[in-house]
Amino acid sequence: MSLNDNTTDGEVRRVRIREVGPRDGFQNEPETIATPDKIRLINALGRAGFDRIEVASFVRPDVIPQLSDGVEVLRGIDVPEDTARMVLVPNSRGLDNALAVRELFEEVALFVSASQTHNQRNINRSVEETMADVKEMGGRIVAEELTFCAVIATSFGCPYEGKVSMDRVLGLAEDFAAVGATEIGFGDTTGMANPAYAARFFRTALERLPGVEVTAHFHNTRGQGLANAYAALEAGCTSFESSFGELGGCPVPAGSTGNIATEDLVSMFHEMGVRTGLDLDQVIVAARQAQAVLGRKLTSHSIVAGPVLWPPDRR
Known part of the structure; x- marks a missing residue:
């Protein structure tokens, strides 16, 4: 079965979910999260059944101090052997x-x-400079027999430039x-997607990228995250x-909320009869x-309401 087939076993549908909180979520927290707490939270996620977790980023410690303990976290976590650990790399030095x-x-x-504007402000490079580096780094990743994943931010709109052409995104x-x-992965970095466009976008992406796993990454800035995931x-x-x-989000625009909550996404899928394995x-x-560690109320609905008690578990 292709990873992007929408049905299997008759009417049963299955999806894969990568948990990105330990990297994409933690990096936006203003208070330093202690390394043992990060390890404990990632281990808890491992027990939930994730087969993919984004754990760390090899960025300069002075740029994102919150992630400066990435190697220590990677060494300390105890997740199942079949859980793939992902790291984010910004450039050749980070890959080294x-x-x-x-x-x-x-x-x-x-x-x-x-x-262009978001890329320049995010990593101080043009898109062309970044993609030139990608060609060399991609070869090294493949040579190491690691899974090479790509992430395209602002795929559904830029807070500086507004609309971003679908053709430009899919060309990248x-x-x-x-x-x-x-x-x-196509990132809705500041929550500018809507369900109608998300549906058109992913239909087109799947057509243009045969044999590639196409991943949706939505933010809930304007409350449309789950609707976009459904689309x-x-x-x-x-x-x-x-x-x-x-957890997570983008500092622009002000007041942006984070990624869609994993527990809300899983709850929606399970209620629809879509299997997640979680x-x-x-x-x-x-x-x-995580809420206890951070000492503040988090914004997912399922933290408060808990799971729907019927029908039975649809993992």
Whole structure:
């Protein structure tokens, strides 16, 4: 079965969800999260059944101090053997540092913004400079027999430039695929997507990227995150990213909320009869633990309401 087939076993549908809270979520927290707490939370996520977790980023410590303990976290976590650990790499130097501890992870993500302005402000490089580096880095990742994943930020709109052409986004995706990326994630970085466009986008992406795992990554800035995920699912997408507790987000625009909450996404899918392979109760436990560690109320609905008690578990 293709990873993007929407049905299997008759009427039963299945999706894959990567948990990105330990990287994409934690990096936006203003208070330093202690390394033992990070390890404990990631271990809790591992018990929920995730087969993919984004754990760390090899960025400069002075740029994102919150993630400066990435190697220590990777060494300290105890997740199931079949759980793929992902790291995010911003440039060749970051890849050098990552490959020095290559045994600690299985997946590497490279990223670019579809918008020139966002890419320049995010990593101080043009899109063209970033993609030139991607070609060399992609070859190294493939040579190491690691899973090469790509992330395209501002795929559904840029807070500086406004609308971003679908053709531009998918052209970048095709460039990633040409240098070995087997998964490409499309990020709604500031929550500018809507369900109608998300449906058109993922139908087109699946047509233009045969053999590539197409992943949806939505934010809930304007309250449309789950609706967008549903639209992507109906368009044929079966690979998603989300963050427990709705952690994460983007500093622009002001007041942006985080990624769609993993526990809310899983709850929706289970109620629809879509199988995730995840233990929703354990995802909620992990999110509530994160809430306790951070010492503030998190914004997911399932933390408060808990899972729907019927029908039976649909993992």
